[in-house]
Amino acid sequence: MFAAPLPTPELCTAPLSTTMPLFSKLTPPREGTTIRFAGGKPIVPHDPIIPFIRGDGIGVDLWPATQRVLDAAVEAAYGGQRHIVWFKIYAGDEACQVYGDFQYLPEDTIAAIRQYGIAIKGPLTTPVGGGIRSLNVALRQMFDLYSCVRPCRYYRGTPSPHRRPQDLDVVVYRENTEDIYIGVEWAADDPVGQALLTHINETVIPASPSLGKRRLRLGSGLGIKPVSKLGTQRHVRKAIEYALGLKGHRRHVTLVHKGNIMKFTEGAFRDWGYELATTEFRAVCITERESWVLDNLAKDPQLSVENNARKIDPGYDNLTPAKQQAVCKEVQGILHSIGESHGQDRWREMVLVDDRIADSVFQQLQTRPGEYSVLATLNLNGDYISDAAAAIVGGLGMAPGANIGDEAAIFEATHGTAPKHAGLDRINPGSLILSGQMMLEFLGWHEAAQLISHGLGQAIANGQVTYDLARMMEPPVEPPLKCSEFATAIINHFQAG
Ligand code: NAP
Numbered sequence: 001m002f003a004a005p006l007p008t009p010e011l012c013t014a015p016l017s018t019t020m021p022l023f024s025k026l027t028p029p030r031e032g033t034t035i036r037f038a039g040g041k042p043i044v045p046h047d048p049i050i051p052f053i054r055g056d057g058i059g060v061d062l063w064p065a066t067q068r069v070l071d072a073a074v075e076a077a078y079g080g081q082r083h084i085v086w087f088k089i090y091a092g093d094e095a096c097q098v099y100g101d102f103q104y105l106p107e108d109t110i111a112a113i114r115q116y117g118i119a120i121k122g123p124l125t126t127p128v129g130g131g132i133r134s135l136n137v138a139l140r141q142m143f144d145l146y147s148c149v150r151p152c153r154y155y156r157g158t159p160s161p162h163r164r165p166q167d168l169d170v171v172v173y174r175e176n177t178e179d180i181y182i183g184v185e186w187a188a189d190d191p192v193g194q195a196l197l198t199h200i201n202e203t204v205i206p207a208s209p210s211l212g213k214r215r216l217r218l219g220s221g222l223g224i225k226p227v228s229k230l231g232t233q234r235h236v237r238k239a240i241e242y243a244l245g246l247k248g249h250r251r252h253v254t255l256v257h258k259g260n261i262m263k264f265t266e267g268a269f270r271d272w273g274y275e276l277a278t279t280e281f282r283a284v285c286i287t288e289r290e291s292w293v294l295d296n297l298a299k300d301p302q303l304s305v306e307n308n309a310r311k312i313d314p315g316y317d318n319l320t321p322a323k324q325q326a327v328c329k330e331v332q333g334i335l336h337s338i339g340e341s342h343g344q345d346r347w348r349e350m351v352l353v354d355d356r357i358a359d360s361v362f363q364q365l366q367t368r369p370g371e372y373s374v375l376a377t378l379n380l381n382g383d384y385i386s387d388a389a390a391a392i393v394g395g396l397g398m399a400p401g402a403n404i405g406d407e408a409a410i411f412e413a414t415h416g417t418a419p420k421h422a423g424l425d426r427i428n429p430g431s432l433i434l435s436g437q438m439m440l441e442f443l444g445w446h447e448a449a450q451l452i453s454h455g456l457g458q459a460i461a462n463g464q465v466t467y468d469l470a471r472m473m474e475p476p477v478e479p480p481l482k483c484s485e486f487a488t489a490i491i492n493h494f495q496a497g
Contacts, residue, residue: 021111025098028112032085035117035443040406042118044443046082051112055122056092057417058427063122065429065487069452070436072491077448087112091135092124102127105135110142113408120411120439122432123418133183139410140176145403146231147238148174148382149438150414152389152399157461159472162392168369169250170389173239174382176403178231179265181379185223193222227265227378232272238404239376240281243351252373253277255355256381269378270355277353286338286347288354293334294343305331358385365389390414397428397468400435402442409442411435425482428466430456433490451494458493459486 020028033045054063067086074083089112090098091105099106104127113119124135139145150172154165162168186193197216205211216222236255243253255274259267277285286294292312297303303311309327310316316324335343342350356364358381364371365388377385390399396415403410413431421427433452440449460469463477470480481489 021115023108023111025106026087026089026108026112028115029085029087032087034115037117037407042409042443044445047085048118048443049085049087049116050439051087051089051109051116051119053089053091053109053119053121053124054094055417056094056125057123057419057422059092059094059122059124059417060423061421061425061427061483062413062429062432065483066120066432066436069429069433069455069487069490070440070448073437073440073448073451073455073494074445076451076494077445082445082448087116089113089119091121091139105138113139113143113410117408118410118439118442119408120432120436123413123416125417125419136412137183140403141182143403143405143408143410144177145405145408145410146175146177147235147404148172148176149238149242149402149404150174150382150386150390150399151434151438152386152393154393155398155457155460157463158394158398159469159474160392160394162366162369164369165392168365168389168392170365170369170372171242171374172382172386172389173235173242173374173376174386175231175235175269175377175379177379178227179379180223180225181383182226183223184226186221188219188221194218196222225262225265227269229268229272232269233276234406236273236276236376237280239374240277240285240351240353243374244284246373250373251349251351253351253353254361254372254375255353256358256361256375256377256385257355258358258381259355260357266358266378273355273376274353277351281351282338283341284350285353286342286350288352289330290334290338290342291347291352293331294339294345294347297335297339298343298345305335361385362388365392386414394430394469396431397466398430398434400431400433400438402435402438404442409439411439411442425484426467426480427483428468429483429487430466433487452490455490455493459489462489462493464489 029049032047032049035045035048036043052063054060070084089109091109095103095106095109126134152172153169156166158165186196197218197220201215205214239253243251255270257266257270259270274287277287289312293308296308296311305328308331309324312331313319313327316327319327361375362385369392375385390396399414401412401414403412413435415431418427433456437449437452440452463473464481464486465473465477466483466486467480470477
């Protein structure tokens with residue numbers, strides 16, 4: 001058990017502070033300027049102060065390598081006109097060394113992130129014992145970082161178990177604050193959970209005719225899976241906004257769900273996603289079904305509404321007359337509302353929004369990866385899918401991430417502390433370096449971000465890789481680069497960028 005309880009993760013709903021907090025053990029940098037947020041977007045000075053958490057385990061290797069690459073990229077891109085002012089803050093085991101036993105997430109750290117809005121962190125050990133489930137999850141909840149963004153992109157030369165890894169270029173937008181993943185759950189022997197079970201069996205189910213005579217087995221563990229319209233739409237909004245910045249067939253958002261089974265959570269996620277696309281983003285979005293109707297008409301301008309309905313619903317002739325009428329009405333509605341604005345192939349320039357069942361997405365990322373671009377998912381599905389996609393393009397050492405809200409963003413690698421590699425200068429820093437690259441993109445420092453993509457891509461293409469990629473190459477690269485050497489290799493390739 002913890003001697004001192006960790007702060008309870010609560011939503012940081014207060015706007016980022018404008019007055020400097022009083023830190024107990026931190027001294028903020030004397031130079032540098034605070035990033036502000038307006039309308040969910042950062043306003044970035046030329047010398048932003050950015051707090052960083054080194055991280056536990058391999059954090060001791062990853063962070064110095066990452067900081068060196070980020071600083072070198074900014075210097076190479078802007079020649080001193082822009083620079084990051086780093087502010088070291090603490091979490092995890094390192095925080096306990098500075099703040100005392102069990103102080104895994106000190107108030108200072110929370111105050112610093114609240115003050116400066118953007119932070120980057122290495123991996124953190126999950127504290128063993130009660131109090132807090134995971135420091136990472138706590139930070140996401142405290143700052144309401146509702147979208148977890150995980151790009152999975154192939155760098156030429158990366159060893160892969162896949163035949164055509166270059167076809168995969170997806171960004172997983174994983175909802176971060178809802179779903180079964182939030183951990184509102186009770187153990188099977190918890191009397192509170194059992195009382196809830198009894199209440200569900202005796203009151204809730206009998207009052208819900210659609211549930212019939214179902215009963216939950218007493219002695220079961222219980223977890224709650226909340227999915228809200230607000231949570232869904234603010235998250236899908238971020239995914240669509242991102243897709244709007246892409247080009248061609250990559251302007252494509254797929255709502256991934258298991259709505260065929262979990263209708264009021266996963267199915268609602270799909271419905272609310274479509275609702276957002278066809279209201280707030282009406283002028284710039286087309287749904288897959290709408291695109292079929294408009295395409296059918298473009299190919300055959302004489303096509304009747306009924307024949308159009310027949311094409312979008314192949315089982316049309318076997319439907320009841322009422323259902324046939326409903327499909328015809330849908331076609332008419334589409335033609336009436338967006339025939340003019342989106343027809344004549346105008347929709348092809350817009351963001352295509354479709355939906356797929358989660359299990360089929362797992363399959364298709366393997367078989368037809370090129371068909372996907374932005375995957376908007378709930379929390380648990382996104383966790384699985386992003387790791388499965390990362391496996392195709394180099395594994396955990398190449399898997400970056402960002403947790404983004406309206407008033408803060410924290411950038412972090414997808415993997416953990418890999419303790420057996422800690423302090424050996426051998427681990428692949430690519431994941432944290434690419435998280436830093438995402439941070440530069442978020443700041444709008446695209447030139448520096450581009451240098452990092454280029455440098456990292458060139459290093460891998462030249463076989464300059466750490467042990468994890470080296471061992472999968474054919475023939476294996478011997479000796480592999482150290483963590484620090486990989487950072488140097490990336491920097492050395494900036495010039496040609
Ligand atoms: P892990 O730290 O992700 O490491 C598992 C394995 O993945 C490593 O042994 C290594 O495989 C490979 N790996 C991870 N990072 C790599 C990198 N940068 N480059 C190359 N290979 C890498 O998972 P874990 O051992 O299950 O978790 C350890 C601790 O981390 C736990 O306390 C967990 O709670 C915590 N954790 C933290 C975060 C976070 O801070 N965001 C996330 C997940 C887990 P090989 O040894 O086979 O090469």
